Structure formats: C-alpha cells, structure tokens
Amino acid sequence: MSDVLTLHGLGCSVEVRCSGDAAAPLLEALRAAWSRCLVADGRGEPRAANPVEARLDDEGDLAHRLMATTQTVTRALIAAQAGHLLMVHAGAVSHPLTGVSLVYVAPGGTGKTTLSRRLGQSYGYLTDETVGMDVDGRILPYPKPLSVRRLEQPGVKDELSPDALGLLAAPPAPVASRVVLLAREPAATAADVEEVPFMDAVFALTEQSSSLAALPRPLHRMADFIDAAGPVLRLRYAEAADLDGTLTALLGGAA
Amino acid sequence: MKVQRRPVDDLLTRDGETAVLAQGKALRLSAVAVAIYDLTEHEIEVESLAEALESQVGAPADRSTLEATEAAVAMMVRHGILRRSSR
Numbered sequence: 001m002s003d004v005l006t007l008h009g010l011g012c013s014v015e016v017r018c019s020g021d022a023a024a025p026l027l028e029a030l031r032a033a034w035s036r037c038l039v040a041d042g043r044g045e046p047r048a049a050n051p052v053e054a055r056l057d058d059e060g061d062l063a064h065r066l067m068a069t070t071q072t073v074t075r076a077l078i079a080a081q082a083g084h085l086l087m088v089h090a091g092a093v094s095h096p097l098t099g100v101s102l103v104y105v106a107p108g109g110t111g112k113t114t115l116s117r118r119l120g121q122s123y124g125y126l127t128d129e130t131v132g133m134d135v136d137g138r139i140l141p142y143p144k145p146l147s148v149r150r151l152e153q154p155g156v157k158d159e160l161s162p163d164a165l166g167l168l169a170a171p172p173a174p175v176a177s178r179v180v181l182l183a184r185e186p187a188a189t190a191a192d193v194e195e196v197p198f199m200d201a202v203f204a205l206t207e208q209s210s211s212l213a214a215l216p217r218p219l220h221r222m223a224d225f226i227d228a229a230g231p232v233l234r235l236r237y238a239e240a241a242d243l244d245g246t247l248t249a250l251l252g253g254a255a
Numbered sequence: 256m257k258v259q260r261r262p263v264d265d266l267l268t269r270d271g272e273t274a275v276l277a278q279g280k281a282l283r284l285s286a287v288a289v290a291i292y293d294l295t296e297h298e299i300e301v302e303s304l305a306e307a308l309e310s311q312v313g314a315p316a317d318r319s320t321l322e323a324t325e326a327a328v329a330m331m332v333r334h335g336i337l338r339r340s341s342r
Contacts, residue, residue: 199272199283206281212264213279219267 005030006039009142010077010085010132013039014049016069018056026056029066033159036125036143036169049080066159070147074129077142082211085132085140086221089208091116092131092139093123093251094174100252101139101174103131103229105208106182111240113146115182118240119247120167122255126174130210135221137228139174168255176225178250179205181234191242194234198223201232257340258304258328260295278335287312287327291337298340301328 003018005027018027031038054069056062078087091112094101102119106112116128127142134140145159146167181196181204196204202222212218226232233250237243248254264276273284275292284292290311294304305324315323331337 198269199274202267202269202274203281203283206276213276217265219265219274219276219281223267223269 003027005034007034007037007073008039009037009073009127009140009144010081010087010130011134011140012047012049012077012080014073014076014080015051016054016073017051018054020055020057022056022059022062025059025062026054026065029062030054030069032164033066033070033145033161035161035163047080047084049076052076063156063158066145067147067157070145070159074142074144078130078132078210081132081140083214083216085134086212086215086225087130087132087210088205089129089210090131091128092126092174092176093119094126094139094171095251095253096124096168096171096255098252099171099173099175100177101126102247102251103139103176103179104182104235105179105205106184107208111182111184113148114240115243115247117146117148117165117167118244120162120165123168123251124170124174125162125167126170131176133176133225135224137176137225139176141170141174143170176229177252179226179229179232180247180250181232183234183236184238185236186238188236188238188242191246192236193246194236196232196234198226198230201226201230205232256301257298258295258301258332258337259298259340260292261335261338263336266292275336280334282334282336285327287323288331288336291324291327291331295337301325304328 003023005016007014052072056065090103090105092103113128128146132140143162147157148160150156215221267274273289275282294307305321309320314320
C-alpha cells in the first residue's frame with residue numbers, strides 16, 4: 001500500500017506523505033477523515049500544492065498528528081492558490097438545488113465548525129475553514145474534516161469526516177451569494193442582524209483573508225466580491241440554533 | 256526632508272472613503288492622508304507639501320500646518336505608504 005495520499009481542495013491537489021513506525025494507521029485515519037477530499041489515481045487538480053510530510057511513530061499521538069496535518073494541508077493549499085483565489089477565513093454551505101451559497105466569516109474558535117455541522121445536515125458542506133473563490137464568485141470547495149474540540153481536552157481537536165457526520169455533499173457549481181460576519185456573544189438573548197457599511201465590510205473581510213495582497217488589485221477584488229454577494233451582514237448570536245431562521249432565509253429557503 | 260509615496264498593494268475609494276492596502280495591511284485613509292498620497296507621486300519637501308495641503312484642505316485649528324503634516328507623514332511612513340528621503 002502506498003504511504004502517499006493525494007487530497008484535493010480549493011481547486012488544488014496536495015500529496016500527504018506518511019512516514020514513521022505508525023505510518024499505516026496514520027494513513028488509514030487520514031483516508032477516513034479526508035473522505036470528501038480523496039483524489040483517485042490520476043485525477044488530481046490542475047494546480048498542485050507542495051507535498052506535506054506527516055510522520056507518526058507512536059500511535060498514541062494520532063489525534064495530534066491528524067490535527068497538525070489538517071493545519072499543514074490547509075496552509076499548503078492556501079499557499080498554492082495565493083495570487084489566484086480570493087480566500088477568507090470562513091465556513092460555507094450551499095443550497096443543494098440552486099448552488100446559492102452562504103459564507104460565514106469568523107476568526108478561529110468562534111463557531112464556524114459548529115455552524116457547518118448544523119447547516120450541513122440540510123445544505124451542501126463546502127468547508128469549515130477557508131473559502132476560496134474565483135473571479136466569478138465560484139467557490140472551490142474544501143470539504144476538509146471538521147475540527148471538533150474535545151470537551152475533556154480543549155487543546156485537542158478530533159478531525160471528523162463530513163461523511164461520518166452525515167453532512168450533505170456540495171452541489172456542482174456553488175456560488176458565493178451571501179456573506180455574514182459571525183459575532184458570538186454568549187450573553188445575547190436572540191440573534192441580531194445588522195447590515196455592515198461597505199467600507200467596514202472591506203476591512204472586516206480583509207482582516208480575515210489569506211494572501212490577499214498576492215492578488216492583482218486586491219482591494220478591488222474584495223470590493224467586487226462584496227458588490228456581488230453583499231450587503232455583508234453581521235450576526236450577533238449566542239447559540240447556533242438561534243440562527244436557523246435567519247440563515248435559511250439567506251440561503252433562499254429550506255433545502 | 257523630502258517624502259514620496261511608495262508603491263502600495265492597492266487603493267480603493269468608495270462613497271467618499273478610501274482604503275489602502277500596504278505591506279499586506281489595510282488602512283483607512285483620512286481626507287488629509289488621501290491628499291498627501293495624491294501630492295507625493297514625486298518627491299516633495301515636507302514644507303512644500305504642508306503649503307499645498309493648506310491650500311487644498313485648509314489649516315488645522317489646533318496646531319500649525321507643518322506640525323500636522325509632519326504627524327500625518329510620520330503615520331504614513333510607519334504604515335509603508337510614504338518613504339522619506341534626505342536628498
């Protein structure tokens with residue numbers, strides 16, 4: 001069995017090269033967690049990221065190695081698409097019939113994965129980490145494993161396959177149609193929605209972007225995106241369940 | 256002391272507001288900063304810049320135009336939008 005796994009995401013392929021005494025269980029776990037990103041032999045994306053090395057000697061370190069590999073793969077894909085895609089730190093889901101897609105932007109640890117897990121039961125899961133879009137607003141899916149924090153070990157995240165979680169697959173042509181900025185406020189008693197002024201939205205999205213400066217005319221590219229998918233909304237909420245009605249409406253109704 | 260604007264990643268103006276992306280960071284420019292940016296396509300003495308600014312946007316109420324210009328220039332140098340030259 002080969003110790004190399006080829007994954008795809010963000011319109012790129014990337015080889016993950018497993019090594020070490022526990023390479024076999026690592027490869028098996030990666031194959032399971034990255035089930036939505038597996039590339040069959042010879043079916044790689046036209047653009048290839050630099051290969052990623054993943055070494056595991058002690059199987060007891062598997063969870064940490066999987067977590068680290070997710071981060072490394074994400075960085076490699078982002079680096080490969082720098083200068084090509086507009087990329088923001090966000091989760092996204094897509095209506096399975098229309099391709100209308102909702103992009104929810106937030107820093108790490110503020111609810112993207114929880115929301116992806118919830119919305120992905122009804123809408124196609126695109127990513128819980130980085131949304132990459134071409135000039136036409138077409139989203140290049142990155143259906144990575146969902147990184148779920150362990151309650152008993154907050155420093156460890158389990159990498160859970162979207163298939164194992166029962167999340168729906170992405171439709172063929174997802175287009176970024178609506179954008180929200182997530183603001184998790186545990187004291188909020190109900191979800192609050194407000195429109196974000198254009199230039200404030202530019203700054204908020206720029207702050208959560210990756211490799212923006214590598215694009216030609218990067219602020220104009222961001223402005224074009226906001227013009228197409230805006231107005232950007234800010235959602236203040238306490239629990240993901242508070243957002244169900246609002247987000248369903250933004251996605252053009254129930255799937 | 257002369258100053259001149261540096262190449263920036265991008266400059267976006269919309270609805271009377273201007274954002275610049277320089278050294279990978281986005282910054283909102285005030286009307287005075289936008290005027291400085293426009294006036295520094297070529298090297299210019301800070302004193303001449305201050306005079307040009309005063310004629311364009313008026314004098315500040317709380318300090319001299321030169322002091323205000325130097326403060327704005329220092330901020331823009333710090334953010335990589337302008338460079339100083341001693342020539």
